Amino acid sequence: xxxxxxxxxxAALGVAILVVAGTTMTLxxxxxxxRFRTFYERLHPPTLGSSSGTMLVVLxxxxxxxxxxxxxxxxxxxxxxxxxxxxPVTFILLARAALYRDxxxxxxxxxxxxxxxxxxxxx
Amino acid sequence: MSAQVLSWALLVAQLMLGLxxxxxxxxxxxxxRAQDRVxxxxxxxxxxxxxxxxxxxxxxxxxxxxxxxxxALLGFTSTLALAKFLMRGEVIE
Numbered sequence: 001x002x003x004x005x006x007x008x009x010x011a012a013l014g015v016a017i018l019v020v021a022g023t024t025m026t027l028x029x030x031x032x033x034x035r036f037r038t039f040y041e042r043l044h045p046p047t048l049g050s051s052s053g054t055m056l057v058v059l060x061x062x063x064x065x066x067x068x069x070x071x072x073x074x075x076x077x078x079x080x081x082x083x084x085x086x087x088p089v090t091f092i093l094l095a096r097a098a099l100y101r102d103x104x105x106x107x108x109x110x111x112x113x114x115x116x117x118x119x120x121x122x123x
Numbered sequence: 124m125s126a127q128v129l130s131w132a133l134l135v136a137q138l139m140l141g142l143x144x145x146x147x148x149x150x151x152x153x154x155x156r157a158q159d160r161v162x163x164x165x166x167x168x169x170x171x172x173x174x175x176x177x178x179x180x181x182x183x184x185x186x187x188x189x190x191x192x193x194x195a196l197l198g199f200t201s202t203l204a205l206a207k208f209l210m211r212g213e214v215i216e
Binding site for chain 1: 132133137139142188
């Protein structure tokens with residue numbers, strides 16, 4: 001904690017608020033992942049951590065290193081861009097794989113396909 | 124004063140990220156099917172990446188940023204490969 005003592009108080013408070021807000025988002029997402037009932041509900045909460053949680057922590061890191069080195073330090077934005085681009089791709093692929101597995105096994109609690117009517121025609 | 128607030132905030136942030144990682148690990152152990160386990164692995168590596176970023180703020184070094192970037196890249200690739208495996212039964216066809 002040597003570098004943090006020479007930080008002005010507004011920057012320290014800003015970094016503290018951003019970091020705590022971002023990690024709270026991530027914690028809420030993980031609790032949702034633990035508590036929700038079906039897989040298709042559980043698919044939603046982890047995106048809290050990978051979108052807004054990552055954004056707030058990356059902003060805190062940018063603010064901290066920009067103030068400490070007294071020059072703009074924006075290379076952390078690579079992580080933000082990368083996470084924003086990759087999270088939808090992985091989650092859509094995972095949801096489609098889960099749908100395929102559930103439909104081939106004939107499970108009943110599958111979301112229906114809007115193009116082909118209900119998943120189970122007899123229901 | 125403000126430096127003390129910052130150090131406490133970083134400690135709280137690390138504790139919350141650790142708790143989130145524990146939640147994801149519990150879901151990985153109990154999670155009834157394979158897709159739940161892949162999803163919790165994804166959540167776990169996001170939490171680990173944010174933990175490294177917070178650690179970088181705490182120590183004031185840029186070394187941790189690079190490892191966070193590597194974790195983000197490899198986590199994306201591994202989740203993609205696992206989802207492909209669940210879909211097709213093999214990764215490279």
